[in-house]
Amino acid sequence: MNRPSALTADLSLMRELNRALVLQLIRREGRISRADIAKHTKLSRSTVSSIINDLIDASLVTETGIGTSKGGRRPIILEFNYQANYIIGLDVSRNAVSAVITDLNARICSRRQISFNVNDGPTVGMPLIKQLISTMLTESPVGRGRISAIGVGVPGPLDFRNGRTIAPPVMPGWDNVPIREELSQTFRLPVSIDNDANLAAMAEYRWGAGQGAQNMVYLYMSSAGIGAGLIIDSHLFRGSIGSAGEVGHTTLSVENDESFGPINAGSLEALASQITVLRLAREQKLINADDDVHALVRKAESSPEIQAILRRTAHYLGVAIASIINIFNPDRVVIGGVIPETSPLLIETIRATVARRALSIAVNNTSIVPGALGRNVAALGAAALATERLFAPPALERPATLGVHSNEVGSLAS
Amino acid sequence: MNRPSALTADLSLMRELNRALVLQLIRREGRISRADIAKHTKLSRSTVSSIINDLIDASLVTETGIGTSKGGRRPIILEFNYQANYIIGLDVSRNAVSAVITDLNARICSRRQISFNVNDGPTVGMPLIKQLISTMLTESPVGRGRISAIGVGVPGPLDFRNGRTIAPPVMPGWDNVPIREELSQTFRLPVSIDNDANLAAMAEYRWGAGQGAQNMVYLYMSSAGIGAGLIIDSHLFRGSIGSAGEVGHTTLSVENDESFGPINAGSLEALASQITVLRLAREQKLINADDDVHALVRKAESSPEIQAILRRTAHYLGVAIASIINIFNPDRVVIGGVIPETSPLLIETIRATVARRALSIAVNNTSIVPGALGRNVAALGAAALATERLFAPPALERPATLGVHSNEVGSLAS
């Protein structure tokens, strides 16, 4: 029963930590001088110089000019070299695999999509995925040598010890497939893999509507279903077996409500997924058979009936979100997917439901906003995960508690 | 907007980390030799020796004997010196303040309780609390000088930046009271303060029914209400403003169920608290006016009516727990309080409800058990928090993600 033991600290670890510290500061600040880095990190100027030399040698950082003086020598401006490496991000969906190549700042510089049927299983699917990666590698404008990692998102839970799928409901036949190992061995690159909702959460947190949040909940209303990604203290939380945030198959309870009649329990996915919304609208002949969600949202503006469907859907989502807010106390809730990101009605109705049902002190400190990254969120998140991995400082044990402490009197440990 | 920046690594930090690493290993293992520590921590034997000398000088560790040989020189056995320091743990409840003095292994060596009315407000309450601490300090069998920290639990949310209460529903008049500062200044000791459910969770996690869990949910059915404490990767999770796990004032939704009729929404605390259970039983004249919860549980064995009340209560609790499990995916759920810890019926009914309502893959990996520490959980947890604080290694930034990674190919950072 050995848990992941804390790392032992030696000189090389020290260097790694400070290197990562400096690097992250440069990534966050954009343009910064050695002296400012020393001030921010409280490292000595000489140490900073030494570390910067390392980073310049590794071409992760470049000197891009001279800053303005404040009464003395003008500083040399350092910038993160976002084009030092490139990352491939993949999003495996139910009927398509989309891929992006991004630089280290998540700027997409190449994008491609293939159609795909997840029901064909891994014997058909894996070669397709590999071929897509191959195409991206060879046809990329940046050259294969500069692509240094691959990130993959799949619509289902994963065993995160070995990077295998575990009985994913929307991926029949894909149980226990060692996706990570296969790709890693084929392409000789580090491969990161995760649930698509988690990845989308990651992307929104880093570059989208979740920036600056401390604890964020991301609800992902994709074509494949409904999932949630939880970010705690800047880190993805997956739960004990990786099913944290798997709200899609939750039994939903909705009591009598002023605006809705009594409703039997069902799963959130059955009640409020994109597919359900489309089906309801088609059954009521409010949209055509070949209309997609974009058309639905557009037609909603002039159709009270579609609006009613959206309100009801939002109500279900709101119930689930209220529950999450009560338990989790996030400071931001981001709702991603085509409908949430294009229909203000949905978001507003969700806000109203949450305000009625969640703890007011928690709601008042939470902003509920639509996603900001659009169609490629999950692929972008896959790239984000792989990127973070490249620059992550070594994992150290956190202190045993997060309680409230007096700092006035010293501790024994120090 | 400067967030708590990651620590810069220098030589003293290195020493601190390794010291904490060794100390925690000794605390966990109980009896261990220098050589074994070197093997476990991957530190060199000479480094371990040096650190151990420090720890022996600080009398945190003692040499307690000679072990058995495995073909060579016999090892010197080291043990944590649990009696090196003592901790005071306080639990402020609605009508009582209980205090314990524990050694560093949470063994209670002194205990005391005063009656108290939280409604009298802080001007009456704080002096009482201070007096109780004074009494514990002077009358303690271990001597004032060896008491090195104070932990306090209160039944409400806290602003954990400055250790003040914030608008606690069950503590009228106690808004924004700087409890931590006052006690810290009065007694010149480090003071830790937290919500009572969080502290109880801590105690059960460390010494009770939560041992060995990775992600644990603790539901606390106390006389003051219902609260939950969440432990994530061995750490208390408090949420953005400290209201994580505040399930007591959550609007509960219960749909039609085979065994219970339709029920209007209400807060969990109103529907399933200890007070409500007692009130219902008294109204139906199933117990006497002066019977307490112990009597209620005893009489339940021969009273189908009381059993019905307990089943219904368990059902409500089960609904809340199912929701938490779906979102959180814990591997253990511990339910504390007199009724859960003495009534098997309650626990079993909760299990049944949860099994019906939560995601099966998550439920199958979660054990739902009653608390094991009894009456003094929260006070014990307060001591536990203060103890952990004494031995916590410095807080370092965790890596940015917890995703799934291939380790086959090196990263840029290393």
Add this chain to the structure above:
DNA sequence: GGTACTTTGTCAAGACAACAAACAAACATA
């Protein structure tokens, strides 16, 4: 009992990262 091998704990020498202090470069201000 004697010899060979193991294991434990300590010691001295060396490596390495950060730091402090001095220094040179480059600039602002009076």
Add this chain to the structure above:
DNA sequence: TATGTTTGTTTGTTGTCTTGACAAAGTACC
């Protein structure tokens, strides 16, 4: 031009871990 300020580098010191050697204290086998 003289003075002071800010930036970045160089040099020597400090503190920690590691390696390798060594003494101490045992087991196993002849």
